Amino acid sequence: MTAPQHWYSAAVQAMGLVMYVSAARHDATPAQTQRLQEDVLPYLRSDQYRRRGDEQPALDLIHAIMGEDWVPTGDWARQLELLGRNERGERSR
DSSP states (O other): OOHHHHHHHHHHHHHHHHHHHHHHHHHOOHHHHHHIIIIIHHHHTSHHHHHHOOOHHHHHHHHHHHOTTOOOOHHHHHHHHHTTBOTTSOBOO
């Protein structure tokens, strides 16, 4: 993969995760919104995520906060699918 392709791929992956967090915030109660801010955002600012791109802990936190049965709906779900994300926020491509 060339440098521009790698940059594009990384940007699409990051955008997909940001959209998944946004979809959760859209559906969240005030208490869940506070937990997303207190638990998920610090992880996304951590070296573990920034240097290694390990998304799974963030997805696990989102599922713990929103409930295991929560999935994005409507436009959020369609846009995430276009970015190659499944309903659990994982990369599907």
